[in-house]
Amino acid sequence: MEAGAISVECHPFEPFLPEGARVLLLGSFPPQARRWSMEFYYPNFINDFWRICGLYFFGDREHFVVPGRKRFDKEAIVTFCREKGLAMYDTASAVRRLADNASDKFLEVVEATDVAALLAKIPQCRTLVTTGQKATDVLVARFGCQEPAVGECVPLSLPVPVGESVPAPVGEGTPASVPIREMTFWRMPSTSRAYPLSLEKKTEAYARVFASVG
DSSP states (O other): OOTTOOOOEEOSSOOBOOTTOOEEEEESOOOOGGGBSSSSSSOBTTOOHHHHHHHHHHSOTTTTBOTTSSSBOHHHHHHHHHHHTEEEEESEEEEEESSSSSOGGGEEEEEEOOHHHHHHTOTTOOEEEEOSHHHHHHHHHHHTOOOOOTTEEEEEEEEOOTTOOOOOOSSTTOOOOOOEEEEEEEEOOOOSTTSSSOHHHHHHHHHHHHHHTO
């Protein structure tokens, strides 16, 4: 590597795709390891994603915080995600950090995630959620789809991934066509503290997604 060149950083986590998942949450890319409070998604203790989940589902923003510690309870979070059918990964599988911080503004996407391949492993999922602008930009570019307004959703029709079961033709002589999975694509506000919206307002936005899938 040439002196001064910025190295490529590969994603540190495996996709979290629990059986029966109905929602796939896609961020941009994890922060540097020195900012982690646990080895799981949204690991930065000053990121509010797990506080939003705590406030909405349990009425307690600190529900997933280890008492007396500045870290999240990974075991409780993983159990919660399995129970609620929440799958997680990011829209980038490899990046370059153009600045020594956690800002999406300075992330260069080297390899975008194959979201269709993720969906092939969670066939019951019909809801995609991006948790910030960078993630939204990457997903829109990958699928060439409409960009929802913040806190809103749009329909998204995707070809059925290879290996997923498809419905039989409706009748004899029905012309062959590409099977489609009908999705709902939600664009949520960033859970970063840098995003200028209160925790309560962010929770109201995320509540719309959670309520939509029961």
